[in-house]
Amino acid sequence: MQLAAAHLWLRDNDLGTVVQATRLGGGDICATWYIETDLQQRFCLKVLETAPADMFHSEAASLEAIHNTGTLPAPVVFEAQAQFLAMEYIAAGTPAGDYWQQLGRGLGLMHRQPAPHFGFGSDNYCGTTPQPNPRCDCGFDFFAEQRLLYQARLAQRRGLLSSGDCQGIEQLAARLPELVPEQPPSLVHGDLWSGNIHINSAGAPVLIDPAAHWGWAETDIAMTRLFGGFAEDFYRAYLAVNPLAPGWEQRLPLYNLYHLLNHLNLFGRSYYGQVRSVLAAFQ
CATH class of the missing domain: 3.30.200.20 (Phosphorylase Kinase; domain 1)
Incomplete structure (x- = not known):
């Protein structure tokens, strides 16, 4: 059926x-x-x-x-x-010796390609959660309204966040310009954890299950750390192609708040504690 x-x-x-x-x-x-x-x-x-x-x-x-x-x-x-x-159909294989370097370099090159604006050509989904991608010229406004606040309001309507929780996320969103450096829009995968990277028969990475849009490159790097992180060779190869502003590692939990809120909406209260931890870290 x-x-x-x-x-x-x-x-x-x-x-x-x-x-x-x-x-x-x-x-x-x-x-x-x-x-x-x-x-x-x-x-x-x-x-x-x-x-x-x-x-x-x-x-x-x-x-x-x-x-x-x-x-x-x-x-x-x-x-x-x-x-x-x-x-x-792409037959599966085992990672080549330079698998992580291929992935890091390739992602860095993808992020370096110019994008017209923040948003995308159409709305899409992260999992089954709608992901709005309206055109926006300001990355701070885009990440605040279309990522953090969209998910927070959805979670509040579902009874997963309190009004106080939402207020905390609103306050954090308002502080994005002081916490995050200016970044140009880049094409990002949008859901880049290890389960969304296939290894082909030659041992090379293939990107699957994207929630692509034009956003901040650092948000993709953040997602690689949410469930354990990638090999250090990945980060070295990426940074050699697309260097990030100082302090990028400290910003990753802030970006991952979007994915934690999405997991809260998709899978329930087991993610609430991690949401609260991120909010506390950036108070």
Whole structure:
């Protein structure tokens, strides 16, 4: 039943009949499948029957934006519909000896490419939480309104934050210009933890599951530290290509408040303590 829409797409586009469907690992929200047809067509399908109608279309736009930079690879998208995303299948491998250097250098080069403004061509999702991306010329306003305060207000409506908690986040958002240096907009992955980086058969990194937008480059680096951090070779290679302003490591928890609030909204109160810890650290 979960693959019914994909079966129809394959049939209607003369791509064959499914002869193998294997559930792949990973994914807290969506199911991922390897599909092979009798015409030797192979795909990776990301499926969620309850997905918002535009979720996979917006993810396709994120993947295309990353792919078009020519820096780090991302899967080619063949079809996006309400319930599934069909992409090229990229066989998995083990990390090459210079895997972390490839990832750091590639991300640094991606972040160095000019972006027109903060925001993106369309709104998208981080997980299944809407992620607004209106055009904005000020990074402080964008991160305050469209990241921190959007998530905080959503959490308050759901009973996950008190009015006092929201007031604390509003006060922190107002202080962004004194806590964060001026930064130009960059194309960022938007959800860059280790589970959203695939390793191909050559041992090279491939970016998957993005929530891409034009934002602060440091926010991507922050997300790499949220669940344990990447190898030091990654950070050395990144900084050699795209140096960050002094004090960047101290700013990372501030950026990760966005993702902690999103996890609070997605998964519940178990993330509340981490939200409070970040607020206390920046009082």
